Amino acid sequence: EGLVESRRRAGVFVKEHPDRVRLTVRARQIERDELGYFSGPEVQHWRALPWPDGERTRVTEAPVPADVAEILGAEAGELLTVRKRMVGDPGREEHRQLADSWIGSWVTEEIPAMRGDTGMGGMYDRVEEWAGRALTWREEVSARMPSPEEAEALLMPAAGVPLLRAVRITTLPGRGRQDARVVEVQDIRMSSALFAVGYPLPRGASAKWPVTPATSDYYSAPPVSEDGDTDESL
Structure with a gap:
């Protein structure tokens, strides 16, 4: 459970482990300031840290993971541009x-800057300038071992x-006969010992106020199937 650690030739020690009261709760919303978009007030002052080689953004082509590929409509293992x-x-x-x-192949074809320096405001500004309309975002939060x-x-x-893993999906809404298209899937990882998502x-629509008085008892009402029908066999 991560409560102790073994140190070679020294023994086993109880680790410092922050309790849940001291977790930093990350709001999940898109904000904007003079630098461009950022994801929540807790990280407005955060900045890109250098990798060991001194780079702050690593841009390369790499095989896309299967779960990310499915969202982007790509083949698992397909070489896509990734900005790390x-x-x-x-x-x-x-x-x-x-x-x-991870950036969709159609985006890098239309906006070559995605493979290099994206300039002031970053990649989201370049896509919105190219498209002439606003991007939208949604996230899927999960957990796994690092x-x-x-x-x-x-x-x-x-x-x-x-x-703690937040997969953010950036979409360009459709216009006219053109369907919405996924622009990017951002795979965000942080320590669950330090952060929570709020x-x-x-x-x-069904819970819009004022509400209709309840008519069934929670403990005796039959369950409801995923399609909304009452199913006595569930």
């Missing part, structure tokens, strides 16, 4: 995240602490 960054708090060394931006390279880059304990829960 390590972003963090200049005042707190351990507060950092990895962010890999690779050794990820744990080292994020200054995580040697074992036992999972990654977001508001909007009311759906």
Whole structure:
């Protein structure tokens, strides 16, 4: 569970482990300032950190992971442009995240700057300038264990602490007869020992206020299937 660590020739030690009260809760919303877009007020002051070779954004072509490929409509293992960054708090060394931006092949064909320096405002500004309309975003949050390279880059304990993973999907809405297209899938990873994700829960159409009084008992009502029908066999 990541509560202890073994140190060679020294013994087994209880690790410092932040409790949940001290987790930094990350809001998931898109904001903007003079530098461009950023994801939530907690990270407005964060900046790109240098990799060991001094680069701040690594741009390369690499085989796209299967889950990312499915979202982009690509083949698993297809070579796509990926922009890799390590972003963090200049005042707190351990507060950092990895962010890999996998870019759809149609985007790099239309906007060659995606393979290099994207200039002021970054890649989102270049896409919106090219398209003449606003991008939209959604995220899928999950968790998994880190690779050794990820744990080292994020200054995580040697074992036992999972990654908090937010997969952000950037979409260019359709216009006229043109369908919406996925521009980018950004794979964001951070330590779950330091961060949590917080977001508001909007009311759906069925829960719009004022609400209709309940008419069934929660403990005796039959379950409802995914298509909304009552199913006594569920």
